[in-house]
Amino acid sequence: MSSYIPVIGLEIHAQLLTQTKIFCSCEVDFGGEQNTRCCPVCAGFPGTLPVLNQEVVKCAIKAGLALGCEINRYSKIDRKNYFYPDLPKAYQISQFDSPVCLSGKVKIEGDKGEKEIRIHHAHIEEDAGKLIHDDIENTSLADYNRCGVPLLEIVSEPDMSSAEEARAYIEKVSGLLQYAGVSLCRMEEGSLRADVNISLKHADAKELGTKVEIKNLNSMKSIVRAIDYEIERQTKLLTTGEPIVQETRKFNDNRGVTVSMRSKEDAHDYRYFKEPDIIPVIITEEDIEKLSKEMPVLIDERMQLYTKEYGLNKADAQIVVNEKGISDFYNDVVMIYPNYKAVANFIVVEILRYVNEGEIQSNHLPFSAEAFATLVKMSEEDIVNKNNAKAILKLMIESQKGPMEIAKEQGYLMNDNTDEIKEVVSSVVSEFTEEVTGYLAGKEKLFGFLMGQCSKRLAGRANPKTIKEILEGELTKLR
Amino acid sequence: MLDTALITYLAELSKIEVEEASRPKLVAEMSAIVELMDTMNDLILEEDFQKVGEGVHLNNLRTDVCKASYEREKLLQNALYKKDGFFVVPKIME
Numbered sequence: 001m002s003s004y005i006p007v008i009g010l011e012i013h014a015q016l017l018t019q020t021k022i023f024c025s026c027e028v029d030f031g032g033e034q035n036t037r038c039c040p041v042c043a044g045f046p047g048t049l050p051v052l053n054q055e056v057v058k059c060a061i062k063a064g065l066a067l068g069c070e071i072n073r074y075s076k077i078d079r080k081n082y083f084y085p086d087l088p089k090a091y092q093i094s095q096f097d098s099p100v101c102l103s104g105k106v107k108i109e110g111d112k113g114e115k116e117i118r119i120h121h122a123h124i125e126e127d128a129g130k131l132i133h134d135d136i137e138n139t140s141l142a143d144y145n146r147c148g149v150p151l152l153e154i155v156s157e158p159d160m161s162s163a164e165e166a167r168a169y170i171e172k173v174s175g176l177l178q179y180a181g182v183s184l185c186r187m188e189e190g191s192l193r194a195d196v197n198i199s200l201k202h203a204d205a206k207e208l209g210t211k212v213e214i215k216n217l218n219s220m221k222s223i224v225r226a227i228d229y230e231i232e233r234q235t236k237l238l239t240t241g242e243p244i245v246q247e248t249r250k251f252n253d254n255r256g257v258t259v260s261m262r263s264k265e266d267a268h269d270y271r272y273f274k275e276p277d278i279i280p281v282i283i284t285e286e287d288i289e290k291l292s293k294e295m296p297v298l299i300d301e302r303m304q305l306y307t308k309e310y311g312l313n314k315a316d317a318q319i320v321v322n323e324k325g326i327s328d329f330y331n332d333v334v335m336i337y338p339n340y341k342a343v344a345n346f347i348v349v350e351i352l353r354y355v356n357e358g359e360i361q362s363n364h365l366p367f368s369a370e371a372f373a374t375l376v377k378m379s380e381e382d383i384v385n386k387n388n389a390k391a392i393l394k395l396m397i398e399s400q401k402g403p404m405e406i407a408k409e410q411g412y413l414m415n416d417n418t419d420e421i422k423e424v425v426s427s428v429v430s431e432f433t434e435e436v437t438g439y440l441a442g443k444e445k446l447f448g449f450l451m452g453q454c455s456k457r458l459a460g461r462a463n464p465k466t467i468k469e470i471l472e473g474e475l476t477k478l479r
Numbered sequence: 480m481l482d483t484a485l486i487t488y489l490a491e492l493s494k495i496e497v498e499e500a501s502r503p504k505l506v507a508e509m510s511a512i513v514e515l516m517d518t519m520n521d522l523i524l525e526e527d528f529q530k531v532g533e534g535v536h537l538n539n540l541r542t543d544v545c546k547a548s549y550e551r552e553k554l555l556q557n558a559l560y561k562k563d564g565f566f567v568v569p570k571i572m573e
Binding site for chain 2: 282
């Protein structure tokens with residue numbers, strides 16, 4: 001076992017849910033033709049003035065309340081100078097020493113039970129543009145649509161010790177932000193990204209090791225893989241007596257490795273200073289009280305409801321609450337068909353599979369709660385068998401037809417025609433004489449084989465309970 | 480205190496080429512800029528705001544209402560290099 005303990009801190013960048021950018025009135029939306037959601041302000045033209053969007057500050061306050069943060073009554077905006085053409089001004093408008101949110105904490109399920117992760121602070125800032133590199137021309141094509149998209153950067157303390165704890169923390173923060181109604185947290189669209197700070201500490205040491213930062217991770221899979229790789233890389237270096245270099249690295253998804261980007265500039269190199277074009281914001285007690293009243297139900301309250309009142313196990317309940325869209329949908333479905341466990345199970349196993357594969361979006365499911373409730377009910381009441389219920393869901397996604405209509409079209413409805421079942425059972429009993437003899441001689445496992453043969457011939461459409469009753473009756477006659 | 484070594488370091492961070500002969504001149508120019516920044520950082524705004532109850536309150540900030548963005552052609556009209564609706568910039572290797 002390694003004698004080094006990973007020490008992990010995260011910087012999560014969540015896009016705030018506003019109509020317009022942080023410092024201008026350009027629309028915020030995903031995608032769009034390059035440089036069509038820009039104006040002189042967000043494109044960094046000289047002489048333009050940024051004007052702070054009040055919704056950004058409101059969202060940040062709500063996020064802070066959800067993350068258990070103290071809300072700073074005086075919030076100052078700063079310039080962070082850096083030179084890279086993804087930001088045309090050559091500086092990013094951000095916050096340095098007076099962010100909107102100060103010290104908070106969230107609870108996660110850690111490697112050794114419940115664990116508290118401290119949040120150092122959360123600040124608002126503008127996003128940068130996108131560069132497409134052209135290796136042949138040795139140029140980069142700059143699209144500034146994302147310049148000025150409002151972000152909340154949530155900086156944790158280095159309280160995590162494994163990739164799994166980092167994952168649990170991101171899922172928790174993502175859930176809290178979605179429930180607070182301040183971010184969609186869609187990693188696939190870039191509205192949630194993370195930078196990971198990671199070092200290894202010798203089990204006996206008091207001081208932390210040299211920190212490495214892995215930038216711009218935009219999927220949970222990449223985050224977990226990058227952390228696991230980095231722990232292994234740093235362990236090898238330390239074990240062989242080589243030094244860890246303080247640097248920024250990026251994760252290469254194809255190769256599954258982290259590679260050095262550049263030597264890490266420290267905060268001093270950014271030469272932060274007060275943004276002279278934006279007056280600091282005073283946040284009053286009344287503002288905070290008003291915004292806290294607008295906060296919808298929080299994730300922990302739903303977790304309590306699902307585990308205590310609906311009887312879901314903790315793991316399933318956690319998966320359902322993690323994404324607000326899914327949790328809202330679950331609530332709608334159980335209002336119609338209150339079979340809490342069956343509905344949760346179908347969502348966790350089937351719907352989330354399609355969500356994870358990117359075929360459907362959790363907050364825009366291509367079927368209604370009513371249709372899904374009907375499908376689960378049909379499956380639970382053996383109107384269709386379990387496998388066919390899954391097939392119906394697939395067709396509901398593809399065709400947007402109702403479950404009963406699909407079941408009828410595909411011939412998935414269970415067969416209640418006992419005469420047909422009796423006929424099939426008789427043919428199976430007369431055909432598989434050896435198995436029948438074996439069963440009657442005490443080999444009870446052969447009953448399953450005979451059941452399987454009957455189901456197969458009835459193409460899985462007959463109710464297993466009816467087949468079982470008829471088959472038992474036939475076999476009893478032969479005793 | 481700024482000196483030519485710091486200018487060299489900043490040029491490296493900024494990925495720009497600065498000829499040795501022009502570095503002393505840049506020291507003077509940058510010193511004036513940094514002096515201005517330091518003056519601004521020395522202002523203790525927080526105390527002033529709290530004392531006189533001034534500053535921008537949440538409701539005085541811009542409301543979140545969309546306005547039309549610039550036409551792309553207009554946005555790109557002064558760009559030295561452009562292609563297919565993009566600004567073209569030198570590739571900076573990382």
